[in-house]
Amino acid sequence: MTVHDLDTPAPVVDIDIVEQNLAKMQSYCDSHGLALRPHIKTHKIPHLAHRQVQLGACGITCQKLGEAEVMVAVGLTDILISYPLIGELKAKRLAVLAGTAKMTVAIDSDVALATATSAALSSGAEIGVLVEFDSGAKRTGVVSVEQALALAAQITETKGLRFDGLMTYPSTVETGLFVAGAKQAFDRAGISILVVSGGGTPRAWEAHTILGLTEVRVGTYVYFDRSQVEQGSATLYDCALHVYATVVSRPTEDRAILDCGSKSLSSDHSGTGYGLIREYPGAVIERLYEEHALVKLANSAAKPKIGERVRVLPNHACVVTNLHDEIFVASGENWIDTWKVAARGKTV
Amino acid sequence: MTVHDLDTPAPVVDIDIVEQNLAKMQSYCDSHGLALRPHIKTHKIPHLAHRQVQLGACGITCQKLGEAEVMVAVGLTDILISYPLIGELKAKRLAVLAGTAKMTVAIDSDVALATATSAALSSGAEIGVLVEFDSGAKRTGVVSVEQALALAAQITETKGLRFDGLMTYPSTVETGLFVAGAKQAFDRAGISILVVSGGGTPRAWEAHTILGLTEVRVGTYVYFDRSQVEQGSATLYDCALHVYATVVSRPTEDRAILDCGSKSLSSDHSGTGYGLIREYPGAVIERLYEEHALVKLANSAAKPKIGERVRVLPNHACVVTNLHDEIFVASGENWIDTWKVAARGKTV
Numbered sequence: 001m002t003v004h005d006l007d008t009p010a011p012v013v014d015i016d017i018v019e020q021n022l023a024k025m026q027s028y029c030d031s032h033g034l035a036l037r038p039h040i041k042t043h044k045i046p047h048l049a050h051r052q053v054q055l056g057a058c059g060i061t062c063q064k065l066g067e068a069e070v071m072v073a074v075g076l077t078d079i080l081i082s083y084p085l086i087g088e089l090k091a092k093r094l095a096v097l098a099g100t101a102k103m104t105v106a107i108d109s110d111v112a113l114a115t116a117t118s119a120a121l122s123s124g125a126e127i128g129v130l131v132e133f134d135s136g137a138k139r140t141g142v143v144s145v146e147q148a149l150a151l152a153a154q155i156t157e158t159k160g161l162r163f164d165g166l167m168t169y170p171s172t173v174e175t176g177l178f179v180a181g182a183k184q185a186f187d188r189a190g191i192s193i194l195v196v197s198g199g200g201t202p203r204a205w206e207a208h209t210i211l212g213l214t215e216v217r218v219g220t221y222v223y224f225d226r227s228q229v230e231q232g233s234a235t236l237y238d239c240a241l242h243v244y245a246t247v248v249s250r251p252t253e254d255r256a257i258l259d260c261g262s263k264s265l266s267s268d269h270s271g272t273g274y275g276l277i278r279e280y281p282g283a284v285i286e287r288l289y290e291e292h293a294l295v296k297l298a299n300s301a302a303k304p305k306i307g308e309r310v311r312v313l314p315n316h317a318c319v320v321t322n323l324h325d326e327i328f329v330a331s332g333e334n335w336i337d338t339w340k341v342a343a344r345g346k347t348v
Numbered sequence: 349m350t351v352h353d354l355d356t357p358a359p360v361v362d363i364d365i366v367e368q369n370l371a372k373m374q375s376y377c378d379s380h381g382l383a384l385r386p387h388i389k390t391h392k393i394p395h396l397a398h399r400q401v402q403l404g405a406c407g408i409t410c411q412k413l414g415e416a417e418v419m420v421a422v423g424l425t426d427i428l429i430s431y432p433l434i435g436e437l438k439a440k441r442l443a444v445l446a447g448t449a450k451m452t453v454a455i456d457s458d459v460a461l462a463t464a465t466s467a468a469l470s471s472g473a474e475i476g477v478l479v480e481f482d483s484g485a486k487r488t489g490v491v492s493v494e495q496a497l498a499l500a501a502q503i504t505e506t507k508g509l510r511f512d513g514l515m516t517y518p519s520t521v522e523t524g525l526f527v528a529g530a531k532q533a534f535d536r537a538g539i540s541i542l543v544v545s546g547g548g549t550p551r552a553w554e555a556h557t558i559l560g561l562t563e564v565r566v567g568t569y570v571y572f573d574r575s576q577v578e579q580g581s582a583t584l585y586d587c588a589l590h591v592y593a594t595v596v597s598r599p600t601e602d603r604a605i606l607d608c609g610s611k612s613l614s615s616d617h618s619g620t621g622y623g624l625i626r627e628y629p630g631a632v633i634e635r636l637y638e639e640h641a642l643v644k645l646a647n648s649a650a651k652p653k654i655g656e657r658v659r660v661l662p663n664h665a666c667v668v669t670n671l672h673d674e675i676f677v678a679s680g681e682n683w684i685d686t687w688k689v690a691a692r693g694k695t696v
Contacts, residue, residue: 007437084596089355111654140597248432249488267615306459
């Protein structure tokens with residue numbers, strides 16, 4: 001069977017490019033003495049998580065407990081949940097996981113600390129804790145060294161919890177500055193920072209320049225995508241995931257409709273539309289309905305015919321895989337496998 | 349059990365509001381002599397499709413064959429695929445469906461006509477055909493009465509196909525003008541237009557003012573959403589679907605983080621953020637990461653605490669349900685059922 005036998009829209013991954021991407025990032029981290037802890041949010045596929053560990057990753061990262069439950073069930077043993085877990089429902093589930101796997105969580109508040117504490121108490125297993133700090137994204141994370149130290153001090157005093165270090169997203173120049181300040185304050189308090197975990201594929205190749213960083217959390221590098229190409233972390237040749245689509249209508253000379261809408265590509269936008277049609281780089285996907293991609297052909301001399309198949313490079317791989325129950329695996333044009341996206345939809 | 353027992357993020361539907369919405373639209377269509385053919389793309393749930401038919405719908409609408417396959421398997425018997433089906437893989441699947449259910453398809457090209465023809469030939473069952481025309485959306489659909497008539501003439505001459513009429517999306521003032529022109533031309537050619545199918549919830553309540561319209565295809569009305577409220581087709585009291593979320597971080601006085609990101613709410617944006625927090629209408633969800641909603645609290649005097657639960661009204665219900673494997677059904681605060689989103693991800 002070949003990729004041409006697939007009905008569209010179809011998310012197709014080129015396994016040779018995936019292998020190359022996995023090896024390259026592992027090699028980069030190895031050569032700089034950085035631990036690699038891949039984020040499985042991009043692929044959500046057991047085979048790829050195992051493969052990442054097999055190649056040298058120290059463990060994996062999950063954003064949600066539901067993802068971790070899938071990964072522990074298939075034998076992954078070292079998992080960081082890089083997300084604040086809040087409340088007793090989450091504590092109970094974390095406790096179950098900690099009974100089987102080495103679990104680490106990131107916290108940025110007393111409430112998240114209480115959740116981790118409750119989980120450790122009911123599981124009996126030790127849970128590692130990183131304190132998350134904000135390095136400029138203004139997302140989660142404490143905003144001062146004092147806050148980080150106060151949480152770390154509480155963690156070290158809490159039975160069942162182990163303070164491992166600090167975490168942030170993404171890794172930035174500010175990361176190094178925060179860590180330098182934290183090192184001094186934590187040293188004075190007699191608390192060791194063993195791990196400094198940074199994240200984000202766009203600037204992954206600069207991770208070794210960030211002072212104090214010990215661990216790299218990256219997800220998108222497994223497939224890359226159009227946004228990564230635009231941000232310079234990859235070239236088009238590194239992009240492993242495409243959505244194969246069919247031209248289903250050509251109402252006018254300058255308009256084509258593809259059968260991949262926001263339910264196949266997501267609504268994640270970039271400056272130049274909702275994805276790149278590899279065969280027609282001058283065409284612009286200027287609007288998505290749920291099942292239609294509206295393609296403007298005014299600046300494309302070549303015009304696709306109805307029934308023609310094209311490959312769309314999505315803007316953002318991580319949200320695309322989360323839309324599909326299965327990913328088709330290809331080597332070149334050969335369709336060699338189909339993988340269930342086992343952690344798809346595990347947002348809880 | 350109550351909705352408070354659900355772990356978050358959780359898509360919750362208020363069944364009392366759903367019933368009210370279904371009844372109101374059916375009553376509107378009945379009172380104006382319009383057939384209602386609900387689009388199941390919004391809910392993708394067998395129970396609700398059956399309920400719509402039970403209340404008086406003439407059949408259902410699906411966008412993709414995969415949705416229709418789910419609905420035929422659970423006993424729906426009259427289905428319009430309001431989407432151009434292209435190619436032999438699609439023809440074979442359409443043929444199978446036509447062997448069981450009354451199938452109608454919309455076409456806007458010779459290639460789509462060839463696909464329908466092939467399906468009818470191999471199934472032996474008659475397939476109804478609507479010719480889609482463009483009423484201003486510049487999406488799919490022929491752009492002239494002449495094109496519509498040429499396709500209709502071919503359909504009437506094709507064994508196994510039955511020309512039923514015209515279809516468009518959305519219903520607009522231009523719809524009536526196009527239909528008036530078409531009626532004249534089709535009359536001269538001796539071809540009857542029995543069905544004129546229009547669509548779209550935003551202007552559904554004006555359907556009776558559009559000359560010649562016989563059928564209403566609407567999907568979002570089952571749940572409504574923030575976009576519909578902004579467009580005036582519903583009030584906040586008509587909105588049946590919310591994503592329950594938890595505040596997981598409060599890094600600063602004016603920022604809260606919810607555990608529902610673009611993998612729970614989708615990236616569909618409106619002028620004022622990515623959803624409305626019902627308990628904090630002055631708060632703005634100004635950015636989504638995959639699992640984080642960044643909420644700006646500057647204009648909200650009340651500030652939610654970490655661990656607090658809120659209800660987020662999504663901008664666009666149809667893409668939200670497609671992210672979740674299950675929908676939780678509530679009556680008031682009572683959690684009374686859990687429905688599988690059976691046609692979730694059926695984009696092919």
